[in-house]
Amino acid sequence: MSIVVHKLSKHFQHKIVVDQLDFQVEKGQIVGLLGPNGAGKSTTMRMLTGYIPPSEGEIHICNHNLNKSPLKAKKNIGYLPEHNPLYTEMYVHEYLRFMGTIHGLGKSKSIKRAQEVVAQCGIGDMQNKKLGALSRGYRQRVGLAQALIHDPAVLILDEPTAGLDPNQLNYIRGVIKELGREKAILFSTHIMQEVEAICDRVLILHQGTLRLSATLDELAQYGSDQFIVSFKEPIPVEQLQTLSGIKKIELLDAHTCKLYVNHSKDIYEPIFHFAKLHGLTLQRMEQKKETLEDIFTQLTNTTHVQPN
């Protein structure tokens, strides 16, 4: 297991920013960390990379305890921090070599690796420019290249695609997906489609707690036990309730209702027979599919909660 997080918490003064997180990321897995602003994503990532110490809990990176043997653990982490900080006065090549040497690669190894990551991230044309002169997309690529320089087993990327145009977005996503075959990747984002496009698993964080941890396949099942049914005539609710396999009925209006069922496959026939028996005209019947965006909103929407 490449990343193991156990009961991880962080308090700042008396504010709980991250509360009892538990999750794992395996090699070959890309995990998306979602959450509204201020949910504790960056704090979690900063703890995972050893930038800030956790208040409680344990982090293991490639079987090294981050607290007990930080240097061994850090050797296995490639990190792209939020806002992608760079030394703007340095040249791209110089910067990558420097990052290589502070990660313990020798001088010649750093030069060799710098050339490799330059090719991997597509910054060949820009490698003799100063970092301050690069456009946002290229800076982001340099940030990614920097995280890859020591060929780490674990990649932690804090909003790697923030502020990129669609073409750059696709490029970075492609690189991440490619890398995900042999590394464990944890990245945060605000773009739901991105998660659906490249992730194997999703974690949703809200107010410091983990609200959801599910694979994309599991997410596809989400909400599939709900059907929207509407008839031309008003719905005889009592009779409908007697139908087997229906857990709950929620009336949306006189003609339309939402059914919660036990097994989605067994519901079509009974409904059809029910309509025939009561002389109703079935106008619409559809299985409700929830998108990741719906799930995200449900889990993290707090606007209706009164602040105390």
Place this chain on the structure above:
Amino acid sequence: MIAMLQKELQAFFSSLMAYVIIGFFLILTGLWVWIFPDTNILDTGYADLSPLFRLAPYVLMFLAPAITMGLFAEELKMGTLELLLTSPLTTIQIILGKYLASLVIIAGILLLTSIYGVSIYYLASPIGNIDIAALIGSYIGLLLLASVFLAIGLSTSACTQSQVVAFLIGTFVCFLLYQGFDAWTTLKTWEKYSLFIAQLGMLYHYEALSRGVIDLRDVLYFCSLSFLSLLVTNLALRKR
């Protein structure tokens, strides 16, 4: 640590700052030692460099914090410190790398003034009739003094994101530790303890070294001050 040191030296010498600082130091000390009517050596008639060693601490008080002010403040502001602290370098290695880089710079600048020493050597009559022990002692004292100033500058730089604040506080603390205790001894109420108070300040130990007697106690005093400042730096970085 070596990588850190190299990076800082490269960054320093590729910036305009380096040449402003070196130029400033050389022009100011050059004018003071050779040209200004009240202080120049030629008019005094004595072949020694004491005018340089009287002035240099006050110039270094500004130069040392100017060299170190950006070392952590800039990294904090740009967020690049996050890259350093999440790399497999210990905080101590990062601090020492930066500190040694600034020491190399200051030692280089001081080395440039050795040309004054050589000039005096040949100006003396007969040639070479100067107090070499005092000269070497003074240089060692100046280097030790500079190393403390740099360590203080580094610690103030680690406490703030603003280079200007780091510079001003750094200079102030340097001045206080250099001259402050000496000024304190002139207060009448503290007369009884005046020797003890004077010994707390850097001026006392610097002057002792300038006489050409390299006392281990003075060297230890400067080293422990540097060590303390670097400890504060370490604390400030961990506290973030």
